[in-house]
Amino acid sequence: MTKKAIELKQPARRHLGKYRMLYLMALPGLIFFLIFSYVPMVGVLLAFREFNPIKGISSIFFGEWVGLENFKNFFGSAFFSRVFSNTVIISSLKILFGFPAPIILAIMLNSIKSRAYKKIVQTVSYLPHFLSWIIISTIMYILLAPTSDGLVNQLLGTLGVQPVNFLSDPKSFRGMLVVSEIWKEIGWSSIIYMAAMSGIDESLYEAAEIDGASRLQKQIHITLPGILPIISIMLILSIGNLLNAGFEQIFLLYSPLVYGVGDIIDTYVYREGLVKVNYSFATSVSLTKSIIALFLIVGSNKLANKLETEGLW
Amino acid sequence: MKNSRQSSVETIMDYLNNIIMFLFLVTIITPYLYVIMVSITNETNISYMFGKNVKICLDSYKILLLEDTTIIRAFFVSTTRVIVGVTLNLLFTSLLAYPLSRKYLPHRNKLNFYIVIPMLFSGGLIPTYLLVSSLKLIDSYWVYIIPGLISAWYTIILRNFFQSVPDSMEESAKIDGASDLLILFRIILPLSMPALATLGLFYAVDHWNAWFDAVLYIRSPKKYPLQIFLRRLAVEQSNIQNLLSSDIGKRSITPESIKCATLLITTVPIMLVYPFLQKYFAKGIMIGAIKG
Numbered sequence: 295m296t297k298k299a300i301e302l303k304q305p306a307r308r309h310l311g312k313y314r315m316l317y318l319m320a321l322p323g324l325i326f327f328l329i330f331s332y333v334p335m336v337g338v339l340l341a342f343r344e345f346n347p348i349k350g351i352s353s354i355f356f357g358e359w360v361g362l363e364n365f366k367n368f369f370g371s372a373f374f375s376r377v378f379s380n381t382v383i384i385s386s387l388k389i390l391f392g393f394p395a396p397i398i399l400a401i402m403l404n405s406i407k408s409r410a411y412k413k414i415v416q417t418v419s420y421l422p423h424f425l426s427w428i429i430i431s432t433i434m435y436i437l438l439a440p441t442s443d444g445l446v447n448q449l450l451g452t453l454g455v456q457p458v459n460f461l462s463d464p465k466s467f468r469g470m471l472v473v474s475e476i477w478k479e480i481g482w483s484s485i486i487y488m489a490a491m492s493g494i495d496e497s498l499y500e501a502a503e504i505d506g507a508s509r510l511q512k513q514i515h516i517t518l519p520g521i522l523p524i525i526s527i528m529l530i531l532s533i534g535n536l537l538n539a540g541f542e543q544i545f546l547l548y549s550p551l552v553y554g555v556g557d558i559i560d561t562y563v564y565r566e567g568l569v570k571v572n573y574s575f576a577t578s579v580s581l582t583k584s585i586i587a588l589f590l591i592v593g594s595n596k597l598a599n600k601l602e603t604e605g606l607w
Numbered sequence: 608m609k610n611s612r613q614s615s616v617e618t619i620m621d622y623l624n625n626i627i628m629f630l631f632l633v634t635i636i637t638p639y640l641y642v643i644m645v646s647i648t649n650e651t652n653i654s655y656m657f658g659k660n661v662k663i664c665l666d667s668y669k670i671l672l673l674e675d676t677t678i679i680r681a682f683f684v685s686t687t688r689v690i691v692g693v694t695l696n697l698l699f700t701s702l703l704a705y706p707l708s709r710k711y712l713p714h715r716n717k718l719n720f721y722i723v724i725p726m727l728f729s730g731g732l733i734p735t736y737l738l739v740s741s742l743k744l745i746d747s748y749w750v751y752i753i754p755g756l757i758s759a760w761y762t763i764i765l766r767n768f769f770q771s772v773p774d775s776m777e778e779s780a781k782i783d784g785a786s787d788l789l790i791l792f793r794i795i796l797p798l799s800m801p802a803l804a805t806l807g808l809f810y811a812v813d814h815w816n817a818w819f820d821a822v823l824y825i826r827s828p829k830k831y832p833l834q835i836f837l838r839r840l841a842v843e844q845s846n847i848q849n850l851l852s853s854d855i856g857k858r859s860i861t862p863e864s865i866k867c868a869t870l871l872i873t874t875v876p877i878m879l880v881y882p883f884l885q886k887y888f889a890k891g892i893m894i895g896a897i898k899g
Contacts, residue, residue: 313706313712313713315786315787315788316705316706316709316712316787317706319702319703319705319706319787319788319791320702320703320705320706320707320718322699322702322703323699323700323702323703323757323762324703324718324721326699326756326757327721327722327725327757327759329738330735330738330753330754330756331724331725331729331730331759332725333730333734333738334729334730334731334734334735334737334738335728335729335730335734336730336734337730337731337733337734337735337737337738338730338731338734340733340734340737351737351740351741354734354737399631402624402627402628403628405620405621405624406624406625406628407621411625411628414632415628415631415632417885418632418635418636419631419632419635421635421881422635424812424816424877424881424884425816425874425877426815426816426817426818426834428816428818428834428835428837428838428873429816429834429837429870429873429874431842432837432838432841432842432866432870433638433639433642433870435841435842436641436642436645436841436863436866436867436870437638437641443651443652443863444651445641445651445653448652448653477634477635481635508614508616508617509617509620510620542819545819546838546842560732563731563732563733564732567732567733567736568732568733568736568823573733573737576732576733577731577733577734580731580732580733581731583731584728584729584730584731587728588727588728591727592727595727
C-alpha cells in the first residue's frame with residue numbers, strides 16, 4: 295500500500311496535465327452529482343433547525359437550532375408507529391408474495407415446450423413493467439370501480455357478490471398494492487431467473503434423465519439449487535430495500551380512507567413536508583428513514599457481493 | 608430436454624402448464640382489452656360491449672384529438688421532453704462514463720465511489736425540493752431535464768461497456784494523435800451503439816413515464832406532461848364536463864370512454880417502442896446486470 299502511495303505521489307502532478315482532457319470530460323457529470331446529490335445531503339441539517347419562511351433556505355444554516363425536538367415529536371406521535379409499521383408490513387407482504395412469483399413464472403416458462411408460445415408469453419409478461427404507475431393506477435381505478443359498472447364488480451356480480459370497494463376499503467387496500475405490484479413486475483423480474491436457468495449445465499439434466507428422474511424431481515433437485523445463488527442475492531437486495539414500500543404506487547392509489555393501512559414513510563413525508571409546508575419536521579422524518587435505509591442497503595449489498603464472489607457459504 | 612418416452616403424468620402436466628400460462632396471458636391482456644373496448648364502444652358493461660347491438664364509436668378520440676386539444680399540448684410536451692432529454696442524457700452520461708472506464712486514470716476508484724454514494728444515501732424530498740426551488744427551476748421546462756440529467760446506475764452500465772472495448776482501438780488512435788474527446792466520439796461511441804440504444808430507450812421510457820417531478824415543480828397546466836394530463840382527467844375528473852358537453856359529445860359519450868381513450872393515447876408510444884425495447888434490452892440486461 296505504501297509503496298503504491300509513494301509511486302503515485304510523485305507523478306500525480308504530471309498526471310493532471312496528461313489526463314487533463316479526461317478529467318475535463320468527467321467534470322460536468324461530477325458537478326452534476328455535486329449539485330443534485332451531495333448538496334441536498336447538506337440540507338438534512340434542516341431537521342435540526344426551525345424553518346423560517348423569511349430566511350427561507352438559509353434556515354438550513356441560520357435557522358433557530360431545535361436539536362432533536364423534531365425527532366422527539368415524531369417518535370412520540372401516533373404517526374410514528376403507523377407509518378413505520380405500514381412501511382415494513384407492506385414491504386414484507388410484497389416480498390412474501392412478490393418474491394417467489396417471478397421464480398415460479400420462470401420455472402413454468404422454462405417448461406413450455408413450444409418455443410413460439412414461450413416467446414409470446416414472455417414478451418407479453420414484461421410489458422407492464424414499462425408502463426408508468428399513472429397508467430396502471432388509472433386502469434385500476436377503471437377496472438375496480440366500486441359501482442356495478444366496474445369490470446371486476448361485473449364479474450363478481452355474475453357470481454352473486456355485491457360490488458366491492460377495493461381501493462377505499464382498508465381491508466383490501468394492501469392486497470391491491472401487492473397484487474398490482476406483482477402484475478407489473480413479475481415478467482421483468484423473471485428474466486433474471488430465466489437467464490440463470492439457461493446457465494445450468496445441460497448434462498446435469500441428462501444424467502438425471504438417465505437415472506429416471508421425473509420433471510418435477512429435476513426441477514427440485516437441479517433447477518432450484520442451480521439458481522439458488524441468484525435467488526439469495528435477489529432476496530438480500532429486496533430486504534435491503536425494505537423501507538421503500540413503493541411511493542409512486544401508493545401515492546397514486548391511496549386516499550384518506552386508507553391512511554391507516556397504507557400511509558408509508560415517504561407519503562407521510564410528502565404530506566407533512568410539502569403539502570403542510572412543515573419542512574424541518576418532514577426533513578427529520580426522511581432523515582431517520584435515510585439513515586436506517588443506509589444501513590440496510592449497504593449491509594445487504596455487502597452481503598450480496600460476498601455471496602457472489604465467494605459462492606454460497 | 609426432448610424426451611420421446613414421456614410419461615402420461617408429464618403430458619398432463621405439460622397441458623396444465625400451458626393452460627396456466629394461457630390464463631396468465633389473459634390476466635395481462637384483459638385490462639388493455641377492456642380499456643380499448645370501452646374507448647371505442649362507449650359501453651362499460653361487458654355483456655353490452657360484445658353484444659349484438661354494439662356500435663363502434665370513435666367520438667371519444669375525436670373529442671380529445673380534434674375538439675379540445677389540450678391533450679395534444681401535453682403529448683407535445685412529453686415528446687419534446689423525451690427527445691431533448693434523451694439526447695442530453697446520453698451525451699453527458701457518455702462524457703462521464705468514458706473517463707471512468709479508463710483503467711489508467713488516477714483516482715479513478717475514488718471517482719467511482721463518488722458516483723455510487725448517492726445511490727445509497729440521499730438528502731431526501733424536502734432538501735431536493737428546496738434546492739430545485741433555489742435554482743429557479745420551479746415551473747420551468749428545464750426541471751424536466753436538468754435534475755435527472757445523469758443516472759448513476761446507467762453511467763455504471765455504460766462505463767462497464769466502454770471497458771469492454773478493446774484497448775487496441777484507443778492505442779492506435781492515440782498513436783495517430785487523437786485526443787480523448789475525439790476517441791470517444793469518433794471511435795468508442797460508434798462501437799457502443801447497442802449499449803447507447805439500450806440506455807437511450809431506458810432514459811426515454813423514464814422520461815415518458817415521469818410524472819412526480821411535474822407534481823412537485825410545475826404550476827402551469829400548459830407545461831403538464833401527458834401522464835399528469837391523464838391523471839387529472841381520469842382520476843381527478845377535471846375538465847371532464849367540458850369534454851362531455853362538446854358538440855360531438857351531445858351524442859352522449861360516457862366519461863369512462865373519454866378516460867379510456869386518453870389512457871390509450873398515453874400508452875401508444877410505449878407500445879410502438881416495445882419491439883425495440885424487446886430487441887435491445889435482453890443484451891442490456893446482460894451488460895449491466897447485478898455485477899455493475
